[in-house]
Amino acid sequence: MLYWISMKVKEIRPGAAVPGGIIRVEVEGLNGVTDVRVEIGEVEAAFLGASQNVLTLKVPEGVSESGVVVYQGQKKARRPLRLGRLLAQELHSVANPVVDDQGLIYCTFSGARGEKVPFSVYAIDSHGDKQPFLADIVNATALAIGPDGLLYISSRHTGTIYRSSFDKRLEKYAEGLGLATGLAFDGVGNMIVGDRGGTLYRISASRQTSVLCELEPSVSAYHLVAAPDGGVFVTGPTLSTQDSIYRVSASGQVEVFFKGLGRPQGMAFDPEGNLQVAASYQGRKGIYTFRGGSPEWTVAGPMLTGLAYSPARDRLYLVDSSNLFVLDLA
Structure with a gap:
């Protein structure tokens, strides 16, 4: 029997970031990390580290919206993140x-x-x-x-x-x-x-x-x-x-x-x-x-x-x- 496990972003540390900053995203319900993709402010983010529960990411340049979205297969989980911008x-x-x-x-x-x-x-x-x-x-x-x-x-x-x-x-x-x-x-x-x-x-x-x-x-x-x-x-x-x-x-x-x-x-x-x-x-x-x-x-x-x-x-x-x-x- 197959069970569908939902995915949830439990916490983002810290709660605010500017481009070039490194954040930790705690995720529940990942099925490995091989096909995980993350967007920060609608821009795809680079991974600096990944485990079953924690993703370490660099905030990219050009972010326009607040929030982090984690994708894996058909699953998607979102959590707010206050994002600064280059002035x-x-x-x-x-x-x-x-x-x-x-x-x-x-x-x-x-x-x-x-x-x-x-x-x-x-x-x-x-x-x-x-x-x-x-x-x-x-x-x-x-x-x-x-x-x-x-x-x-x-x-x-x-x-x-x-x-x-x-x-x-x-x-x-x-x-x-x-x-x-x-x-x-x-x-x-x-x-x-x-x-x-x-x-x-x-x-x-x-x-x-x-x-x-x-x-x-x-x-x-x-x-x-x-x-x-x-x-x-x-x-x-x-x-x-x-x-x-x-x-x-x-x-x-x-x-x-x-x-x-x-x-x-x-x-x-x-x-x-x-x-x-x-x-x-x-x-x-x-x-x-x-x-x-x-x-x-x-x-x-x-x-x-x-x-x-x-x-x-x-x-x-x-x-x-x-x-x-x-x-x-x-």
């Missing part, structure tokens, strides 16, 4: 993008060490129209919008922080900051700058500079995000495979918030106030969210360098070294 290309982001109150997204074209590129910062609208915004900053690295509503940019090449109005008037704001990379503003308006050589500086609104703390040097950049209590969270990839997120208090006390990430980079807070980081953990790349003590894999992606939310918190923008993606959350 802009030909960038070189090495840290978070930023979004202004009009919804424009700003990304760097950082360039190789000491390289002077035609344009250092681009402005991109919600439809993906990319326009040059600033030139003449060598190795533009981190971006932040200050309490004054102006755009601040660090240069790891010159150790300088630049300030720009949104009509593109550029000035030097602070100098002599080593390999200036990470950039954030604390709750009282002080600028925090990360010199990847091992120092965090605090610059007051009157431009007085002091050392906030010292940390293990980073091989690439420090990434900063201001904490609600007036401190900052800091990442800085090293040669270790077990990198940390540090929490630095307003008085400069350093503690390890979490250790065990691979190449942790840009950070942000989600709409519920949970810390998120672009990193690899246990071999899986993407965005991780801290709702408790351990990181939760939230968005699958390539090796992402940063993230930022829209003003309405209904869109998440993600960058890797050359692309800008958008994930609709509404």
